[in-house]
Amino acid sequence: MGPLLNIEEALLVRRAARGDLAAFERLYRTHIGRVYAICVRLVADPVRAEELAQDAFVRAWERLGTFQGHARFYSWLYRLTVNVVVESQRSQGRLRLHEVSAEGEDGSSDGVPDHMRGDSETHQHDPGTRLDLERAIASLPNGARAVFVLHDIEGYEHHEIAEMTGTTVGTSKGQLHRARRLLRGRLER
């Protein structure tokens, strides 16, 4: 399914907000790839990521009426997805950004799931290197991984990350520095 035109997406959002399930399914089909990618990179667990991606769309359905349309729908949806993941991680004690522990001590994951492959249409460059990087990201401690994914992959600024994760700009910068240092070390091995 190709990208939606701006007006097409706006109309789909309006219809979905009025209860049109077909319109909402089309929004889902358009954005599930990005939403799932955010979830699986943040939690490094494909099964949990599937649950969280579903949670994100259910919450989007519930809150579509609050979407004002000042921003693009996708940026609203992706931020909502991050919030869903962060809340879940926090409630399970898996996200402690303030703790800058020694390497791997705060619950890092081992390796990346086998199916963690991007759409071949969107990426065909050097798949070996890319999977090495995906595995290295998945193996980061939770806090460092969260900030790295949000800043370096999703493009959020430190002040936005601080707001979303309930921490400070300084902590976000510290975790990013730590994540990059760990990644460089792991990719050099």
Next chain:
Amino acid sequence: MSEHPSEHVDSYVDGDLDGTARKRLHAHLVECARCRRDVDDLRALREQTARLPVQMRPARDLWTGVLSRLEPRERRAATRPAWRGPLLVAAVLLLALVGIFDRHGVRLVEGTNVNPAQNADVILATFDPAEREVSAAAADLVSELHRRRGTPAAQAASALVRNLSAVNSAIDVLREALQANPGDVAIVRRLRKEYQHKTSLI
């Protein structure tokens, strides 16, 4: 500035250092090979990260799970009536049988008769004959499908109903978009593509 200000190097690479700090770090980099290597490594990591795909496919389709958890809205004004899906598939199947799409739909959606500069109503009207003709005959086919319910043919038709319902929803949205933005070539192209998709489903 410390001997090797590695956190400042991160900010430098990200373009987040202000003028004074940036100048000081720049001066440090001239003297320090280790920090220059850090800058190169960080830039390489950023480039590698930028090439990661932004989308990933989950191992299974999650829509059914999402759908089962959606609470209906109080007002369902925009939702299609339940009878409309079977009606649409019946309409399109009949369309294929009698070749109406050959005479109207395909020729029109191929674009020979569509001029984006025309008024939106005129453009939309070029897609209408096929839709109108099949709608008139659709009721009979719906009855026939109903009579054959439970058969493989009816089950196949049910899958088609779902796919065509999605296409028709997309067409509805695009028609509304064209009404709001007459002359938008991108919308006309998308509309044409959706009609082509509709014929390919058949």
